Amino acid sequence: MGSHPAECADPQPPAGAAMLRHGPGFSLTPEPQPIAMPEQTLAPLTPAFLMASLGLAMRLAYMRLAGSFRSVRP
Amino acid sequence: VISRWLFAGLVAATTAAATSRLWDVLRVDGVTAGECLFLALVTILFCWIAIAFWMMVLGAFAIWRDEKQTALQIPDSSDPQLRSSGSRTALLFPVRNEETARLCAGIEAVIDSLAGHGVLDRFDIFILSDSNEHLEGEQAAYAALAARWQSRGKLYYRHRTSNEGRKSGNIAQFCRSWGNLYDYMVVLDADSLMTAGTLVELVRLMDANPRAGLIQAPPELVGRDSLFARIQQFASSVYGPLNVAGLAMLMGGDGNYWGHNAIIRVRAFVENCGLPVLPGRAPLGGEIMSHDFVEAALLRRAGWDVHLAGHLGGSYEEPPPGLIDFLKRDRRWCQGNLQHMRIIFARGLKGASRGHLAMGVMSYLASPLWFAFLLTSVVVTFSEKPVERFSFVGTHPVLAWPVSHAVEMIALFSAMAVMLFAPKALALLLVLRDRQRRRAHGGAFAVTLSVVIEAVFSALLAPIVMLSETGFVVSILLGKAGGWRSQQRNESGFAWLDTIRTFLPHTLAGAASAAFAWFYLPAIFWWMSPIFAGLVLAIPLTALAGSAALGRGTRALALFVAPWERGEVPIVERVRAAVGENGLRTV
Numbered sequence: 250m251g252s253h254p255a256e257c258a259d260p261q262p263p264a265g266a267a268m269l270r271h272g273p274g275f276s277l278t279p280e281p282q283p284i285a286m287p288e289q290t291l292a293p294l295t296p297a298f299l300m301a302s303l304g305l306a307m308r309l310a311y312m313r314l315a316g317s318f319r320s321v322r323p
Numbered sequence: 324v325i326s327r328w329l330f331a332g333l334v335a336a337t338t339a340a341a342t343s344r345l346w347d348v349l350r351v352d353g354v355t356a357g358e359c360l361f362l363a364l365v366t367i368l369f370c371w372i373a374i375a376f377w378m379m380v381l382g383a384f385a386i387w388r389d390e391k392q393t394a395l396q397i398p399d400s401s402d403p404q405l406r407s408s409g410s411r412t413a414l415l416f417p418v419r420n421e422e423t424a425r426l427c428a429g430i431e432a433v434i435d436s437l438a439g440h441g442v443l444d445r446f447d448i449f450i451l452s453d454s455n456e457h458l459e460g461e462q463a464a465y466a467a468l469a470a471r472w473q474s475r476g477k478l479y480y481r482h483r484t485s486n487e488g489r490k491s492g493n494i495a496q497f498c499r500s501w502g503n504l505y506d507y508m509v510v511l512d513a514d515s516l517m518t519a520g521t522l523v524e525l526v527r528l529m530d531a532n533p534r535a536g537l538i539q540a541p542p543e544l545v546g547r548d549s550l551f552a553r554i555q556q557f558a559s560s561v562y563g564p565l566n567v568a569g570l571a572m573l574m575g576g577d578g579n580y581w582g583h584n585a586i587i588r589v590r591a592f593v594e595n596c597g598l599p600v601l602p603g604r605a606p607l608g609g610e611i612m613s614h615d616f617v618e619a620a621l622l623r624r625a626g627w628d629v630h631l632a633g634h635l636g637g638s639y640e641e642p643p644p645g646l647i648d649f650l651k652r653d654r655r656w657c658q659g660n661l662q663h664m665r666i667i668f669a670r671g672l673k674g675a676s677r678g679h680l681a682m683g684v685m686s687y688l689a690s691p692l693w694f695a696f697l698l699t700s701v702v703v704t705f706s707e708k709p710v711e712r713f714s715f716v717g718t719h720p721v722l723a724w725p726v727s728h729a730v731e732m733i734a735l736f737s738a739m740a741v742m743l744f745a746p747k748a749l750a751l752l753l754v755l756r757d758r759q760r761r762r763a764h765g766g767a768f769a770v771t772l773s774v775v776i777e778a779v780f781s782a783l784l785a786p787i788v789m790l791s792e793t794g795f796v797v798s799i800l801l802g803k804a805g806g807w808r809s810q811q812r813n814e815s816g817f818a819w820l821d822t823i824r825t826f827l828p829h830t831l832a833g834a835a836s837a838a839f840a841w842f843y844l845p846a847i848f849w850w851m852s853p854i855f856a857g858l859v860l861a862i863p864l865t866a867l868a869g870s871a872a873l874g875r876g877t878r879a880l881a882l883f884v885a886p887w888e889r890g891e892v893p894i895v896e897r898v899r900a901a902v903g904e905n906g907l908r909t910v
Contacts, residue, residue, distance in 0.1 A: 278481050279447075282503040286495055286597040289621055291669040299668060 327675075330377060330573055337373040341738055342366045348731045357703045364696040371689055372742045374682075379562070379746035382569030386753055392568045392633040394575035395538070398531040408530050410506040412446050412586070414522070417493045419453040419486060421513040423464040428901035429516055432894045434472055440519035443476040445526070447505070450479070451493050453486035490582075491598050491614035502589045512583035514641040515542055518894050521637030525586040528632065534576070536591035536627025537619060540638035541567045542584045545887045545895050547644055548875060551868035554777055555642040557883035561764065561774065562750045567633040576628030577675035582615035584638045588627070592618070595625040601665060605804035606658050613659025616683055617666055620676035639887075639895060645869030646784070647818070647825055650791050657687045657795040658804065690792035697854070701840075704847055736850070747774055763891060765884035773883045783864060786857040790829050819866070826861035833858025 294302070345365055349358045385392055416430060430448065437443040454461055465480045472478055481497070488495060494510065502508075507529050509522060521540055528538055544552075544559035571578070596618045601608045611617055619629045643649040660683040666672075667680045751774045754760045755767055764770040837855035840848040857864070867873055877883055887895045 278449075278479050279477075279501055279504060281500040283499055284503050284593060286499050286502075286593050288597040288599050289595065291599055291601070291617075291666050293665070293668045294670055 327573060330381065333377045334370060334373045337377070337742075338366060338370040341369045341735055344731050344735055355703075355706070357699060357706060361696070361699045361703050364692060364699060367692055368689070368696055369739070371685060372739060376742040376746060378569035378573065379565045379749065380569070381572055382565035382567065383746070383749040383753060385568040385572050386564060390572070392571045393630060394628075395528055395535065395630050395632065396531050397634075398527045408445070408526055410445075410526055410530055411504065412507045412509060412522075412526055413497075413501070413505045413589075414446050414448045414509050414511060415451055415494065415497060416449065416511050416513065417451045417453070417490050418513045419490075419493075420456045421454075423457070423461050425898075425902050426513050427464050427468050428898045429514065430478075431468060431471070431901070432516060432897040433511070433519075433522075434476060434478070435897065436519040436894050437522065438475060440523065442519060442523055446509075446522065447477040447479065449481065449497060449501075451497055452480065452482045453489075453493050454482070455484075455486070458482070488598070488610060489612070489614075491611065491618070495597065498589065498593045502593050505589050507586050508589050508592070509586045510583050512640060514546075515583050516545075516639040516894050516898065517584060518637035521635050522586075524635060524637075525632070528630075529586055529588060532628070532630075534626075534628045535588065535630055536595075536622040536625075537578075537580055537585055537587045537629045539578060539581055539585040539629070539631045540635045541631060541633060542581075542638045542640040543636070543885075543887075544642040545639045545885065545892065546641045546899060548871045548878075549644045549869050550874040550877060550883075551645050551649070552642045553874045553877060553883045553885075554780055554868075556885045556887075557764070557773055558777055558781075559642075560885040561754055561770070562747060564633075565746060565750050565753070567631065571631040571633035574631065574675060576630055577623065577673060578619065578629040578631040579679045580615040580619035580622075580629060582613075584640065591622055591625065591627045595621045595627070601662065604802075606799045606802065607662055607665060609804075611659075611666075612662055613656060613683065616660075616663060616680055620666070620669075620672050620680065623673045623676045624671045637894075639892070646787070646865045647821060647869075650788070650825070653788070653792065654795050657792060658799050660684055660687050661796065661799050687792055687796055690789045691796050693789050694793045697851070700847070701844065704844055744778060747778055750774075760886075763884075763886035763889060765881040769881040769884065776882065780868075782853055783857040783860065784868075786833075786854040787826070787829055787861045787864070790832065790858065822862055822865050822869075826865055829858045829861040833861070 342362065342365060345362060349362060354362075384390075414433065416426070418426060430450065434443065434448065437446055450465055452458075452461065462480070462482075465478075469478050469480070483493065483496060486492065494508075497508070507526060509517065509525065511517065517540065525538055525540060529535055532538075541563070543563060544556045547553065547556065598611050598614055598617060600610055603609070622629055643652055663680040663684050667677050667684070672680075751771060754764055754770055761767055761770065765773070833855050837848075837852075837859065840851060840855070878888065886892065890896055
């Protein structure tokens with residue numbers, strides 16, 4: 250099995266872990282190489298931005314549809 | 324990739340055509356508030372059905388024309404060995420209080436498949452346990468598994484004493500500790516399987532597509548014996564490809580993540596998918612439950628592509644064995660998806676990601692909307708004059724004549740029926756035209772009969788699920804958080820008491836509404852009879868559906884046959900053989 254017998258990253262090893270750790274060739278985990286995982290923000294859009302986006306989307310849709318109709322008109 | 328404008332146009336045109344006909348009928352004798360509500364509900368529901376319909380039609384078109392179903396750059400197949408790739412990949416099995424024997428059998432089947440392809444050394448396997456029950460048994464089973472494979476590969480086990488952040492917290496803890504060691508990670512579920520061929524192909528696709536942050540391999544449902552599960556598995560095999568092809572063609576690199584059976588670029592995930600805790604309390608606040616959609620949206624926000632690899636096979640998961648387990652899972656998903664109402668308008672998300680989140684919310688809101696539609700249609704019908712299907716045109720009594728709207732109403736009803744059932748017919752046609760698929764599903768007659776029975780079965784189950792989901796949505800919006808219990812993943816035995824307790828309200832509601840319609844609204848009784856039938860028969864239907872004996876009986880009749888049942892998927896056979904030996908399941 251794995252070549253790095255290592256402690257579990259969990260600060261409190263689970264019951265039974267010692268038995269496993271001393272089992273033949275069994276390693277619980279590789280050596281940890283910690284990296285940061287930054288927390289993302291999911292802040293909502295402001296109402297004004299929402300309204301502006303909606304207006305723009307409707308305008309784009311209208312222009313697109315109008316363009317489509319024009320393109321098929323004989 | 325098909326233009327989303329064309330798709331939106333088709334959906335809008337279909338919806339407009341249907342609702343304008345209804346509007347023509349309603350406005351003849353003036354429009355009441357109830358009729359306005361009725362029209363609004365029909366518009367929303369018809370739009371919802373139209374989206375599913377056109378998605379399946381696009382998928383059928385793609386399969387029929389043998390179109391390339393993915394925007395991914397597909398590497399040259401003349402180099403099938405992964406050895407050309409220097410990438411390191413971790414296979415993650417996040418688990419919590421699972422059936423250990425089944426889980427180990429699944430992991431061992433994947434390891435065996437990798438060893439058989441000579442690529443086991445390219446993958447490290449991590450069992451990420453959040454279990455808090457039967458821990459010693461779980462760890463002893465993993466030790467035994469490790470002992471069998473210790474000379475050939477790397478199998479790691481990690482246990483957390485708290486399951487902070489649930490599954491996404493579990494994965495995040497892996498990323499923070501060992502993410503640095505790997506280029507990619509493949510997330511599997513406790514009951515999911517992937518073949519070595521598919522895993523190798525996913526790594527090759529990631530290598531060949533440096534902008535790809537995540538590639539989802541659509542899982543096919545396999546491995547269960549109950550009638551309910553067999554019908555779902557059959558549907559997944561026959562109809563699933565249309566949905567996947569349609570979705571893949573429509574979304575391209577704007578795809579979604581389904582939580583497992585996907586390969587993820589670790590760096591992209593670590594940098595962009597640290598999930599925040601939503602402000603406020605559960606059910607709509609707190610930890611994000613349906614993390615997968617949000618993680619896909621965050622990857623897209625950061626500029627990484629998310630693909631659905633519709634062209635890949637070799638990706639599997641098990642369905643719930645019965646309706647109660649299906650609904651238990653549904654309750655969790657419902658709460659998770661409704662939480663997304665607070666995320667849809669998060670800053671910086673791509674429009675397509677907002678669309679995925681909105682579709683997830685709508686997939687559960689559709690049930691209360693359908694329920695409201697039924698109630699409104701009863702109220703509108705009840706408040707109408709006895710001759711509601713006629714109106715008198717003209718002002719002079721002698722010249723006035725009755726005009727029937729029955730044709731319009733039947734046309735509308737028929738349009739809805741066509742949109743619900745035509746995709747199934749298209750899927751059937753695609754199976755029938757392909758000799759190999761036709762045989763794999765039991766032959767032309769058997770597959771046709773199976774589709775017909777499946778359509779009736781799903782129509783009967785639909786009102787039961789609708790009423791349950793309506794209850795879920797109402798309870799969640801009232802602030803009641805549900806539990807996060809593991810699914811009951813075996814199907815031995817049937818819990819009658821649980822079934823009666825769960826579905827007695829459905830039965831009573833069905834019987835009462837049927838009696839009401841029979842006496843007071845005979846005009847709509849027969850139109851609504853499939854809904855009454857489903858509700859009244861909820862208890863026996865659930866019992867029959869959960870029966871493994873009936874599942875085996877229908878298999879003996881060659882009904883609902885899926886390719887894996889004919890021994891065509893060795894990895895599934897291996898798991899079933901192992902689990903059968905442990906006596907966990909009636910095989």
